[in-house]
Amino acid sequence: MIDVQRLRVLRAVAEHGSFNRAAVALRLTPSAVSQHIAALERGVGARVVARSTRGVTLTPAGRIMVGAAESVAAELAHARQQIERLGSGRTRLAIATFTSGGRLLLPRALARLADAHPGTVVHVRESEPEDSLPLVRRGAVDLALAYHFDGPPPGRTGPHSGLAWTALMEDPLHVVLPDTHPLAGREAVDIAELAAEPWVLGCLKTEAYLRQCAGRAGFAPEVRGTTTDYFFARSLVAAGMGLSLVPSIALAPRVAGLRTVPIAPPAPTRHIGVATVARRDDAELATLVRALREEAALQGRAAVRET
Known part of the structure; x- marks a missing residue:
């Protein structure tokens, strides 16, 4: 039988990448963490972690066991919720x-x-x-x-x-630009047409995605600002800092003086x-x-x- 506590220890090791950091998170000693992992390996008959000077990584068997550990944790949390519901209704x-x-x-x-x-x-x-x-x-x-x-x-x-x-739903990304921009009246724009434009973006992942799409189109975008808010990014577009790439559902509320233009297929899209x-x-x-x-x-x- 696989001990649930040993699975919990393995999850911590996988999350933190070392026995020492996992021990701190679990309030155990590094020796106790090592013993739990060794016992788990004996129980499953396979190595679950690989140790190196750069830390601890999971073996294929370890990845399977971490997946099982996460499923067990979720099931136990659900069971606690059901028991709480019995008491509170x-x-x-x-x-x-x-x-x-x-x-x-x-x-x-x-x-x-x-x-x-x-x-x-x-x-x-x-x-x-x-x-x-x-x-x-x-x-x-x-x-x-x-x-x-x-x-x-x-x-x-x-x-x-x-x-x-x-x-x-699918959530296409659109180019947001000043309504005085030469491309503001277009029904769609190819991403390659924007190679010379500066950008201000509302999300780090959107910036990474823009760089990926631009790379496929053969250019590296000039990013002048990245925020954590699409409305803020659109406000910076209105201030003349550059263009932005914004998902459809983040286009409200409106910002005066801006125009939104779809990107020609294959349009970048959030799922x-x-x-x-x-x-x-x-x-x-x-x-x-x-x-x-x-x-x-x-x-x-x-x-x-x-x-």
């Missing part, structure tokens, strides 16, 4: 969301949840996808509203990850979805996922555009 849902998606999609979805399940207590925390999916995996939150650009969803999802990913623990069948969680899908469909049909 109330369901608690914890939600992690990125800012623009939460602002646009969550409020009315939560209103629908409250109508259907008025006893549900909801807690919302702001978190970027690279942080929110691990929170779901270990049971710290019940649902993550997240996004990704090219490639698969952030983190590990799928049948062996313990997570389920439900796609909600928005929700991550939940696989096999969760709570009525409240299912209601919230359904409400988010309905809200995303409404927003997708009424995409906001600046004129």
